[in-house]
Amino acid sequence: MTENSDGAFIEFKNVSKNYKNIRALENISFMVEKGDIFGYIGPNGSGKTTTIKIIVGLIQDFEGEVLIRSKRVRKIRKDIHKILGYLPQEAGFQRWRTVSGILNTFGMLSGLPRNTLKKRIQDILELVGLEDVKNKKITHLSGGMVQKLRLAQALLHKPELLILDEPLSGLDPTSRYQVKKIIKELADEGKTIFLSSHILSDVQNIATRIGILNHGKIMKVGRPKDLQRDFKxxxxxxxxxxxxxxxxxxxxxxxxxxxxxxxxxxxxxxxxxxxxxxxxxxxxxxxxxxxxxxxxxxxxxxxxxxxxxxxxxxxxxxx
Amino acid sequence: MSLWLLFINEMKSFYKSKVMIVLWIGFPVISILLHYFQVGSEEMPVFALVGLIIASLGGTLATVILSTSIVGEKKEHVYELFLIRPVKRRNILLSKFFAVYSCLIVATVVALIFGFVIDVITSNIALSVMIKDTLKSVAISIAAMSISCSIGILIGTLSSSIALAAILSIYIGNQLSLISIMPSIFFPELDPLVFSIIVGVVATCLIWTLIILIFRRKQF
Missing domain, CATH: 3.30.70 (Alpha-Beta Plaits)
Structure with missing residues (x-):
């Protein structure tokens, strides 16, 4: 890895992770710079979600070192939620809860003040296009709406760093366009975005840098144009x-x-x-x-x- | 802070759930029926029987509800979004425990007060004896349900299948919860109030220690 780590927002240094006898990540090293839209692509089972769970602190028993703003992720686990918004690939919500009820709970758990929370929830619901279903229960939402709600909860506390695990999966073409637009706008505001997908077209138009992962190994990291030029x-x-x-x-x-x-x-x-x-x-x-x-x-x-x-x-x- | 928020969150769902509505109505009905038919005997007074039945029925339902809901939420990865926020793992489970347990306590107390009022109106037993027996019944039921709720959480934490969790809850959870009641029924020399409370508190603490240790190591 020849990248200069100065100014790195996220840095992986020789990170490996095993699940019993399965090697999920093998000695991966890469960095994400501030303001990047980092497209993390690889086939299903290549280790993308494991990488993401390490960044957000859900996996702590791994080898190597992960730094966020030059601080070890293991050490800042309790404070990391302040700067990080996470859209998980699979996470569900309690089905009996309403859309606004969920955002209210997560907002309060994230430490947002009560007096501004209601307005913030309204803004976020408008941004992701869920304002019409804010009083509906999760059990009555479509898969695409649930995916948008996952995005909404990640954006709620205006984090500097967004970790999005397959954010476009389950969305119809119009919603995919909307979500890509939101991601670009967030990057324009200076947010750093780590975006994973197993579908190249999800990331190729919006990513400023791309990391290709296969069988738990980083195959290549670089700007899309550089990857194309270096390749052939x-x-x-x-x-x-x-x-x-x-x-x-x-x-x-x-x-x-x-x-x-x-x-x-x-x-x-x-x-x-x-x-x-x-x-x-x-x-x-x-x-x-x-x-x-x-x-x-x-x-x-x-x-x-x-x-x-x-x-x-x-x-x-x-x- | 997070425990209170999560508790309110769980409470909002549980107190108006179909199961709880059945208990809100069912417990007082059981109490009335037992008093009406006077099924008690010298070996097992009516109050003890009311406590036993309510603790058994409520405990079974609580064990099943808690264990299956935790397995379901684990399967749907519900906890990931809590755990990336400043929420202690144990608080996720404690909030469920307190929500279900407090609803059961209220339902039990309502049922026993119902029976108590009927007894005051219809029987000739001294008021002081009735108050003492009612309190005994409340304490016995609450102690047994504390064990039931804890076992429900333990089964939910350990199991990865909803069906298995339900079966274990019905066949194991309920029987274990009765350890706080049975000895005082068969050995009248033991004070049922003191014995139930001690066993309830000790068993609950032991089960929770196990739950916290297991849940801390869970990978999400």
Whole structure:
């Protein structure tokens, strides 16, 4: 791990966790900076929830060290609730309770003053879109509404750090959009957000940094663009010809070109050999196209999608 | 602070639950019926019988309610959101105990007062004797229900299946709660009041020590 730990809001140092004979986390180290939206992605059972439970203090018997604002999480467990809001993946509510009743209890347990609590609950319910069901019992809420209530209780005491475990699961497309918007707005206010998901699309548009976890190991941490760039530097070249341009031949004979994939009459992709000199190869291809008097509309070095990066790391190909 | 908040939280649900409504009505009805039919004998006075039946019925219900609700809440991960806040683990369970226990005490006292009033109107027994016997019955019932409620919490803490918790509560919880009553029934020389209170307090404390030790180690 080459990251500089200065300014880290959360820092994991060689953390491991076993459940009896199962190794849930293996020597993981990473950091989350203040103001980050840190997307923590990995398949089901990869150790995301275990990581999160360590941060929020629900798991205390682990190896290694976890620091929040440079303080050991084990030492500040009693005070951590003041700065931390937690949306658990599974946590339920007592079914006989009403939405506002639950928020009232959690608000008081979090130490919010009674005189401001009612107004705060009203604001939060409006923010997450639950104001119409505030007097309904949990047993009458849909799964999506319960998920929004989990988010509401996490935001209630205006924490600096939000730990969201699969916050978009169970939400319909409109609610997913709303929750993503709320997360972005909270980050704009300077809050640090740690967001886990097993679905890449949940995090790729909003995360400023991403950590990929598989089988309890951190496979990669970085900004989305850096992950894409580091993964594979433009080994595919997309060439789009002008309408009516004649076919260009013999591009597969250019040194460094592995194969040519014809997408349609105007578009092809040249797959370059990983060991080739990319600049030299591109120049040769270009020269070949001009030599045959073919007209180019677009010429583009393709970057891998984040999905490709993710699949590569969790798909079992990385050793 | 957290214990009081959690207690109020639990109370709001329990006092108006269907089970409690049955007890609010059922206990006084049992008391009236026993007094009306005068089922007591010299070996077992009516007041002792009222205490025994109410403690047994109420205790069984309390054990089942507490154990199954704790297992259900554990399964639904309800406690996670409490535990990330400044809430002591034991207070989550203590609040349940006090809520159910205090509702049962009120229901028992109401039932015995009901019976007492009927006795005052209908019987020739001296008032001082009746007051003494009523208080005895109240104390015996309260001691037995304290054990029942504690056993309900213990079973809920240990069990991971609602069905198992219910079965254990019915077959074990109720029988154990009667340890505070049985000896004074079969050995009349023992003072039932003193014996029930001592056994109730000691057994409750022992069970709670076990509960706190187990619940502290639970992983959520």
């Amino acid at each position: 530097v433009g080994n595919d070249l997309e060439i789009i010809f002008s309408e009516g341009s004649k076919q260009c031949n013999d591009l597969d004979k250019v040194p460094g070109v592995e194969s040519i994939e014809i997408i349609n009459t105007n578009k092809l992709i040249a797959h370059l050999s990983p060991n080739s000199n990319i600049d030299e190869c591109i120049n040769t291809i270009l020269a070949k196209i001009l030599e045959q008097k073919c007209y180019i509309r677009n010429f583009n070095l393709l970057e891998p999608s984040l999905e490709e990066v993710y699949l590569k790391y969790v798909g079992g190909n990385i050793k």
